[in-house]
Amino acid sequence: MTAELRNVSKVFTDPRRGKGLIALKDVSLKVEEGEFLCLVGASGCGKSTTLNLLAGFEGPSRGEVFFKGEGVKGPSPDRGVVFQESSLYPWMSVLENVMFSLQGKERKEERAMEQLNLVGLEDFAHSRPSDLSGGMKQRVAIARTLAMGPDLLLMDEPFGSLDEQTRRKLDNEVLKLWQRERKTVVFVTHNIDEALLLGTRIVLMSPSPGRIEKEWRIDEPWPRDLSDPGLVRMKEEIINMLQACPCANGAPSALIELKGV
Amino acid sequence: MDASTKGREEATRAALEEGKAHFVFRSERPRLLAHALGNAALGILIVVMLWWVVAEAMMFIRGVAFPTPPETLIALWEALRGADVNGESIYTHTTVSLSRWGQGYLIALVIGLTLGMAFGTLPRLHEIGMVSVYVFQMIPGLAWIPIAMLIFGLGETATVFIIAMTAIPPLVINTAGGIREVPTVFTRVARMSGKDDSATFFQVLLPAASLSIINGMRIGLANGWRVLIAAEMVVGVALGLGFSIYQSRYNLDFTAAFVCIVVICMIGLAIEKLLFVSMENRVRHRLGLDREDLI
Numbered sequence: 001m002t003a004e005l006r007n008v009s010k011v012f013t014d015p016r017r018g019k020g021l022i023a024l025k026d027v028s029l030k031v032e033e034g035e036f037l038c039l040v041g042a043s044g045c046g047k048s049t050t051l052n053l054l055a056g057f058e059g060p061s062r063g064e065v066f067f068k069g070e071g072v073k074g075p076s077p078d079r080g081v082v083f084q085e086s087s088l089y090p091w092m093s094v095l096e097n098v099m100f101s102l103q104g105k106e107r108k109e110e111r112a113m114e115q116l117n118l119v120g121l122e123d124f125a126h127s128r129p130s131d132l133s134g135g136m137k138q139r140v141a142i143a144r145t146l147a148m149g150p151d152l153l154l155m156d157e158p159f160g161s162l163d164e165q166t167r168r169k170l171d172n173e174v175l176k177l178w179q180r181e182r183k184t185v186v187f188v189t190h191n192i193d194e195a196l197l198l199g200t201r202i203v204l205m206s207p208s209p210g211r212i213e214k215e216w217r218i219d220e221p222w223p224r225d226l227s228d229p230g231l232v233r234m235k236e237e238i239i240n241m242l243q244a245c246p247c248a249n250g251a252p253s254a255l256i257e258l259k260g261v
Numbered sequence: 262m263d264a265s266t267k268g269r270e271e272a273t274r275a276a277l278e279e280g281k282a283h284f285v286f287r288s289e290r291p292r293l294l295a296h297a298l299g300n301a302a303l304g305i306l307i308v309v310m311l312w313w314v315v316a317e318a319m320m321f322i323r324g325v326a327f328p329t330p331p332e333t334l335i336a337l338w339e340a341l342r343g344a345d346v347n348g349e350s351i352y353t354h355t356t357v358s359l360s361r362w363g364q365g366y367l368i369a370l371v372i373g374l375t376l377g378m379a380f381g382t383l384p385r386l387h388e389i390g391m392v393s394v395y396v397f398q399m400i401p402g403l404a405w406i407p408i409a410m411l412i413f414g415l416g417e418t419a420t421v422f423i424i425a426m427t428a429i430p431p432l433v434i435n436t437a438g439g440i441r442e443v444p445t446v447f448t449r450v451a452r453m454s455g456k457d458d459s460a461t462f463f464q465v466l467l468p469a470a471s472l473s474i475i476n477g478m479r480i481g482l483a484n485g486w487r488v489l490i491a492a493e494m495v496v497g498v499a500l501g502l503g504f505s506i507y508q509s510r511y512n513l514d515f516t517a518a519f520v521c522i523v524v525i526c527m528i529g530l531a532i533e534k535l536l537f538v539s540m541e542n543r544v545r546h547r548l549g550l551d552r553e554d555l556i
């Protein structure tokens with residue numbers, strides 16, 4: 001087992017206004033070595049919070065977070081995050097951005113180019129992030145995170161702001177990377193199709209307070225076909241559970257999107 | 262993509278016919294430059310005309326010798342050719358003022374940037390310190406005179422002190438603000454990449470805040486220059502553009518005052534436009550924030 005949340009609760013308090021929010025309540029989750037785990041759930045159910053805890057950006061209010069058997073105390077290069085928003089440094093070239101996160105001192109440029117190669121952007125090594133499209137920026141972000149040499153790859157809706165076609169294309173790239181590099185991936189998305197196409201396991205979270213509702217194992221090989229009866233059934237089940245849950249903040253938008261599918 | 266010799270219209274038509282998405286045409290930079298300069302000249306002309314109208318009106322209504330633009334220009338010309346302005350050449354006044362200003366600003370840079378960086382990175386210090394910075398910022402230029410005199414007496418040091426004190430607050434506010442507003446995700450990337458605090462500060466926080474810091478430097482510079490008159494009231498020696506303006510009150514040589522005002526404005530404008538605009542453009546470019554800058 002790679003990472004684990006053990007009875008974790010996360011509370012946000014606003015001392016000035018005297019308000020508190022239980023973002024996660026008693027969540028236990030084990031991330032197995034080599035799996036591709038997809039976290040899905042309505043907006044505000046604590047997906048990013050879960051990722052931040054695994055990354056070590058934030059600490060749990062109750063419970064413990066483990067990585068490779070040790071308590072997580074802070075972020076570290078062995079747990080790489082691909083953020084939802086654009087996170088490249090605009091004052092560095094694409095190559096410099098990748099080199100920034102590279103561990104070790106020798107052959108930096110060469111190794112950074114190798115990472116760019118993996119995401120097919122070696123020709124843009126000397127471009128500025130502002131000259132790239134949204135999808136290309138996220139590919140650079142992935143290359144940069146891979147350059148850290150992480151054992152656990154945490155991706156927070158990495159393609160959430162992209163159009164459907166670009167998203168599918170990048171999903172496939174991520175899948176290939178995962179199959180080749182044999183990393184463990186936790187992938188947050190609110191797009192059920194994306195989760196069904198990628199994951200070896202889907203974990204559904206529900207809000208108010210954030211908790212794990214149910215999980216599904218997918219044994220289908222890739223490439224997957226969404227019209228496969230097993231996947232169709234699973235999708236229906238997930239959507240029903242999503243609609244049944246008493247959703248709080250921000251949830252309606254996720255539901256509207258789902259009703260269309 | 263090299264520049265084309267084709268005009269815009271011609272190149273557009275060709276591109277439409279050939280079905281190309283991207284095309285190049287002869288840069289219209291000279292025309293745009295002329296346009297911008299023309300507008301600036303028009304703006305200056307309006308101000309000068311207003312000044313002239315007010316001058317004539319005051320002479321008519323109140324019978325005072327309000328210097329008109331032509332009179333001032335002639336006096337400026339004379340001064341530039343070496344005529345005395347309040348007992349010294351305009352060049353001496355200007356160099357002396359520039360040197361005081363330079364010293365004051367240098368001190369402000371050191372103190373302001375250091376405090377700004379400290380406040381930007383240490384929230385507790387920010388809460389404690391910012392109040393006084395805002396208070397200092399509220400103190401008008403003239404109010405520094407008694408303070409400066411009490412601490413330093415009459416003399417250069419008091420002048421430099423006043424200039425520095427008015428330049429420091431914007432430096433602190435913009436440096437601290439710029440650092441504090443750096444998106445969390447930028448620092449998170451650095452932390453997960455294993456960077457220590459100092460690497461994060463110099464490689465991430467400072468570059469990300471650079472535009473704001475430059476803005477503070479620019480406002481500080483302008484503040485220091487504008488306070489020159491007040492600052493030179495305590496100088497003790499009969500030198501400096503600000504002192505000269507102040508002096509005109511006593512010998513009723515208002516034309517000399519106007520000459521000095523024009524010189525102050527020109528120098529301020531030149532530094533603002535030549536130094537800071539180019540500096541800001543370079544930083545913008547480095548940050549990948551280039552916009553359609555016309556000139």
Ligand SMILES: Nc1ncnc2c1ncn2[C@@H]1O[C@H](COP(=O)(O)OP(=O)(O)OP(=O)(O)O)[C@@H](O)[C@H]1O
Pocket residue numbers: 012013021023041042043044045046047048049050190210249250
């Ligand atoms: N730093 C914070 N301070 C206060 N509240 C927070 C903070 N971070 C998250 N929250 C709250 O915790 C809850 C869970 O947030 P989180 O970002 O984990 O949701 P999410 O599942 O990622 O949603 P989305 O799909 O919209 O990204 C939300 O109600 C949010 O308002």
Ligand SMILES: [Mg+2]
Pocket residue numbers: 047048049156
């Ligand atoms: Mg989120």
